[in-house]
Structures are given as structure tokens and as C-alpha cells.
Amino acid sequence: MHQPKLLDQVRQCIRLKHLSKRTEEAYVYWIRQFVVFHHKRHPITMAEPEIRQFLSHLAIDKEVAPSTQNQAFNALIFLYGSVLKKELGKIGDIERAKREKYIPVVFTKEEARSILTRLTGEYKLIAGLLYGSGLRLMECVRLRIQDIDFDANYIVVRDGKGGKSRITVLPAKLKESLRRQIDNVRSLHQFDLQQGYGEVLLPHAYKRKSPLSAKALGWQFLFPSKNRSGDPRSGMIMRHHLDESGVQRALKEGIGKTEIVKHGSPHSFRHSFATHLLEDGHDIRTVQELLGHKDVRTTMIYTHVLNKKGLNVRSPLDT
Numbered sequence: 001m002h003q004p005k006l007l008d009q010v011r012q013c014i015r016l017k018h019l020s021k022r023t024e025e026a027y028v029y030w031i032r033q034f035v036v037f038h039h040k041r042h043p044i045t046m047a048e049p050e051i052r053q054f055l056s057h058l059a060i061d062k063e064v065a066p067s068t069q070n071q072a073f074n075a076l077i078f079l080y081g082s083v084l085k086k087e088l089g090k091i092g093d094i095e096r097a098k099r100e101k102y103i104p105v106v107f108t109k110e111e112a113r114s115i116l117t118r119l120t121g122e123y124k125l126i127a128g129l130l131y132g133s134g135l136r137l138m139e140c141v142r143l144r145i146q147d148i149d150f151d152a153n154y155i156v157v158r159d160g161k162g163g164k165s166r167i168t169v170l171p172a173k174l175k176e177s178l179r180r181q182i183d184n185v186r187s188l189h190q191f192d193l194q195q196g197y198g199e200v201l202l203p204h205a206y207k208r209k210s211p212l213s214a215k216a217l218g219w220q221f222l223f224p225s226k227n228r229s230g231d232p233r234s235g236m237i238m239r240h241h242l243d244e245s246g247v248q249r250a251l252k253e254g255i256g257k258t259e260i261v262k263h264g265s266p267h268s269f270r271h272s273f274a275t276h277l278l279e280d281g282h283d284i285r286t287v288q289e290l291l292g293h294k295d296v297r298t299t300m301i302y303t304h305v306l307n308k309k310g311l312n313v314r315s316p317l318d319t
Helices: 006-016 021-037 048-060 066-083 109-116 121-133 137-141 172-194 204-209 211-215 244-256 266-279 284-291 301-309
Strands: 154-157 166-169
Touching: 006 021, 006 066, 021 048, 021 066, 048 066, 109 121, 109 244, 109 266, 121 137, 121 166, 121 172, 121 244, 121 266, 137 244, 166 284, 204 211, 244 266, 266 284, 266 301, 284 301
Parallel strands: none
Antiparallel strands: 154 166
16 A cells, blocks of 8 residues: 655644644644755654754754744654654753743733724724734634624634633624624525535534534634635635634734834734733733633733733933
8 A cells, every 4th residue: 555645644633633724734744844944855754953953943044933843843742652652751951942031012002092093894893803802813713703792792713722612702892893703604695505505514523523513603604714724634615704814904904093002913912902901900810811822921921011001110312
């Protein structure tokens, strides 16, 4: 029987473990880079020294961010542990990418409102959810209709970062806009069904347990793409969610129409959500749960932002 090529084996293993498409793309990329760096030697002939050499190369020569180096490291650990079934010893000393002290970009409440007033349609609603609910951009565009609970005033975030689900607050000001959006999706879904389509990508467990759910309105994406397309894994024609790059462009244009000089992004709205909740007196554990942070120390960065805002130091120039 013909043995699949290495990267095909990697893809197959990733899909068996139900990892995301983005994880698949990232792992395949870094494994390919690892092989190329070592002059196309097969990884089975290499081990800890070659891994250490490659990761140090990323830090020293390529000057990648710590998160990028860690992603490459995780890809190689996956390759040897899950695909090649080759046990690795201690990797030893690796030149680590330099971790710069990170202070998030936070909009003031006035800046956030100013940007939102310059957005329209779905992009305005998405930005409102990023700021009003603290969602990550991909969490937002992946929302399903059934994730919005109007009566209980919360949003369900399924399979967020780290594969964890959580609930967060539903802004009352967005309820009418969300209802109109759902009506639009309902009409679009009816059209797809009439055309012989209407299925949507389901999480693996739901696809196995309830395949008919793929055509249910509740499972449709809250922000569907304008056009149907083939699923890259199954090839089935369906309507995926809105591409996040459009949101990024719209937000960049919105900021450009204001006098704001901060280098903001969609994630800045999430940072602003957390900071403004703390400013309004909410405790950090509540903010941690709403953001879906595993460790409260991650949430603590926003207290540093608050402390910087209230820096009680007088410049010598002013004394």
C-alpha cells in the first residue's frame, strides 16, 4: 500500500483529532519550513538537535515573536509525537524569542463610539459585539443564530481560544440590530434551501450525532458570507461565515475617518471592553470569565492599563 506523503499524513492526523483548519495550516507551514531549513531531510532522520537548531534560527536570524516560535515548536512536537510516533528526549537549551512587554491598545469610551458611528451594516454590528461583549474577532464571525439568547441577555461563545466555551453579556443596545440580522439570515437560508443547498459546517460531534442539524436555521452563521463556496476539506458547497479580513479593513477605514492616532485593530475593542468594565467597578474575576481567560494573570494586564491612566506622578517640568 502506498504510503502518503509526510504533509498529507500530518493533515490526516490533524483531522482525526478534529483540530481547526487554522491549526492545520499553521502546523503544515512550520513542518515544511523545518524540512526546508534542514535541506529537505526527512524528519524521521532528525531529532532534538535539529529541532533546537531550527527554533534558535527562528529567534536569532528571523527575530520572530515568542508566540510564533512557540507555534513552530508545537507543530514539531505534534509531528514527532502524533504523526511519526518518535519519542523525543529533552530539547535542551533553545534560544528563546525575546518577549517584549505588551501593553494593549485601548480606546476610550468616546473613541469607541466615534469609530462605531463611522461603520455601517454588518461591520458596525460586529464591532459593536467586539466592544459590547468582549468577543475575539473569529469568535464573533463564527457565532450561530442559536448562540444569541435574547431573554437571558447572554451570548454563547462555542469553541473559543483553547477549545473552551463560555457565555458573555449581550448588549441591550444591539438587540434590535441582531433581530434584523437574524431576519436577513433567515431569508438567505430559505433561498439556499430552495436552490438545493442550505447546509452549514457543523462541529464534528454535532455532525455525527445530528446530521440534519446542518440545515437548521439555528446552526446557520449569524454573519454568513455573501457567496456559497466549497468547503476545503469535504468539497461540499455551503455558505461559510463572513471573512474576517473584511471586518479588519472596515475598521481600519473607520479609524481613518476619525482623529484617533492609535494603531487600533478589532482586538482593541476587546481590550477596551475589559478595561472599561474594570473602570466601572466590576471585579477582575468577572472580567476574566467574560473574556474566557484561563489564568487571571492574563486579565491583570488591564489593571496595568488602568494604573498607567492614573499615574500619580508630576513631571519635573511642571514643578
